Amino acid sequence: MGTDKALLSYRNAPLIRCAIHICESLTSDVRIIGEPARYACFGLPVIPDSGESLGPLSGIHTALQHSPTRYSAITACDMPLMSVEFFRLMLRKLPGPAAVVMRFNDGAIEPLCGIYSSSCLPVTEQNLSRGKLKITELLSQVAVEYIGEEDLHECGLSREIFTNVNTPDDLKHLQP
Numbered sequence: 001m002g003t004d005k006a007l008l009s010y011r012n013a014p015l016i017r018c019a020i021h022i023c024e025s026l027t028s029d030v031r032i033i034g035e036p037a038r039y040a041c042f043g044l045p046v047i048p049d050s051g052e053s054l055g056p057l058s059g060i061h062t063a064l065q066h067s068p069t070r071y072s073a074i075t076a077c078d079m080p081l082m083s084v085e086f087f088r089l090m091l092r093k094l095p096g097p098a099a100v101v102m103r104f105n106d107g108a109i110e111p112l113c114g115i116y117s118s119s120c121l122p123v124t125e126q127n128l129s130r131g132k133l134k135i136t137e138l139l140s141q142v143a144v145e146y147i148g149e150e151d152l153h154e155c156g157l158s159r160e161i162f163t164n165v166n167t168p169d170d171l172k173h174l175q176p
Contacts, residue, residue, distance in 0.1 A: 004038065005077060005078045005165055005166075006034070006039070006077040006078070007038075008165070008171055010080050010165075010171065010174065011080075014042075015077060015078060015080055015165060015171075016032070016039070016042065016077040017042075018077075018079070018080040018081075018082065019075050019076070019077045019079070019082070020032075020042060020044065022075060022082055022083070022084050022087065023073065023075065025084040025087075026073055026084065026087055026088075026091075027073070029068070029069075030044050031044060031045045031046070031047055031063070031066065032044050032045070032046045032047070033046075033047050033048075033049065033059045033062050033063050034046060034047075034048070034049075034059075035048060036048060047062055047063075047066050048062075049061075049062050050062045050065055051128070054128060054133050055133050056076070056111075056112055056135055057124060057127065057128060057133050057134070057135055057138065058128060058133075059074075060074055060116055060120070060124060060135065060138075061121070061124040061125065061128060063116075064116060064118055064120060064121045064124065065121065067118065069118075070095075070117055070118050070119075071094060071095075071115050071116070071117050071118075072115065072116050072117075072118075073087055073090075073091075073114075073115050074112075074113070074114055074115070074116055075112065075113045075114075076112040076113060076164065078164045078165045078166070079112070079113060079161070079162060079163065079164045079165075080163075080165065080174060081160055081161045081162075081163050081174070082113060082161050082162070083157055083161050085155050085156075085157060086102075086113070086147070086152070086155070086157060086161055087115075089147055089151060089152075089155055089157075090114065090115045090147060091115065093115075093145040093147070094115065096143070096145065097117070097142075097143045097144055097145040098116070098117045098119045098120050098142035098143045098144065099114055099115065099116050099117065099120060099138075099139060099142055099143075099144045099145075100114055100115040100144070100145045100146075100147065101113070101114035101115075101139065101144065101146060101147070102114070102146070102147045102152075102162065103146035103147070103148060104148075104149055104159060105148070105149045109136055109139065109146075110162050111135035111136060111138075111139060112135070112164075113162065117142075119142065120138060120142055123138055123141050123142055124138060127141075
């Protein structure tokens with residue numbers, strides 16, 4: 001996209017505000033993983049990647065390293081239609097699995113909006129050191145509970161909540 005998606009304007013606020021609002025609906029301990037100078041304006045703790053930024057897996061790794069709790073709710077900043085009800089649905093699967101994420105009827109997995117346990121930390125460390133950067137690789141190595149599309153429908157949700165913004169055109173289609 002060539003610009004920081006988190007700071008793009010969506011409904012007169014930075015896109016990241018959608019993710020912050022969801023997280024603040026669930027907990028008072030909300031943190032941003034990213035560059036402190038860039039995100040300090042949101043008034044939340046900002047934690048830089050622990051090592052070289054290697055994509056979403058390193059962000060999950062950093063979040064788990066700095067989490068004071070066993071489970072961490074993690075979401076990307078580019079899913080403005082996400083619902084707090086989806087997180088409540090995932091929370092009902094706890095305790096137990098190391099991760100809770102969405103699996104669609106076609107088999108696709110959405111790992112960038114999920115709940116991850118601190119028990120994933122050794123696996124993320126190992127995968128990062130070996131260059132295995134796909135979150136789906138992590139999920140193949142830990143106990144996972146999947147939310148299905150039928151679970152979404154029972155809560156009045158649809159797969160549209162996972163719409164993410166990858167291009168300026170995507171953002172235009174979301175504008176009211």
